[in-house]
């Protein structure tokens with residue numbers, strides 16, 4: 001009997017009422033409905049200093065980056081719901097990725113990204129849904145050898161996108177989240193069988 005895929009899920013914003021947090025909540029609901037085992041975290045629970053190699057040399061990689069790297073490594077897939085800052089990845093998220101990429105255990109790099117399945121959602125209150133941030137994030141994750149699935153959910157006008165239950169008002173977005181979660185679970189399950 002195969003186990004359900006374990007999916008780590010988080011938003012690239014810790015703002016109160018963040019749209020990306022609402023997208024993560026909608027994804028959590030859908031992934032669970034489709035049978036995945038979901039761990040949703042907040043980057044706010046893993047505060048990190050701004051990446052500075054002097055700090056790394058003097059004090060090592062912060063414990064929170066190591067904890068995050070271990071979390072990545074213990075899941076089959078990672079879904080990231082990102083906002084967009086000035087056409088790109090917000091610093092909270094990029095800084096976390098940069099630190100995680102430096103995490104080591106017993107002198108060996110923790111394989112947080114390599115070979116892991118990734119999935120991206122993006123949101124913004126504008127018409128373009130943060131898609132520039134999503135495409136930059138896709139490039140960064142590919143560079144560190146994550147296998148990011150093609151399917152993604154892009155939520156424009158995010159201030160108006162959710163009903164009082166936190167569900168997407170538009171059928172197009174509900175279907176999009178359904179399809180993306182299905183693709184993520186199928187891809188992660190396939191990779192688990194090959195391991």
Ligand SMILES: Cc1cc2nc3c(=O)[nH]c(=O)nc-3n(C[C@H](O)[C@H](O)[C@H](O)COP(=O)(O)O)c2cc1C
Nearest residue numbers: 013015018019020021083084085086087124125126
């Ligand atoms: C520094 C900064 C830059 C931003 N740049 C963009 C942008 O390029 N494109 C966009 O759609 N929204 C941009 N915004 C607006 C964000 O989409 C909006 O603040 C959004 O609520 C942030 O995501 P969150 O709700 O998940 O925290 C920017 C916001 C900030 C603070």
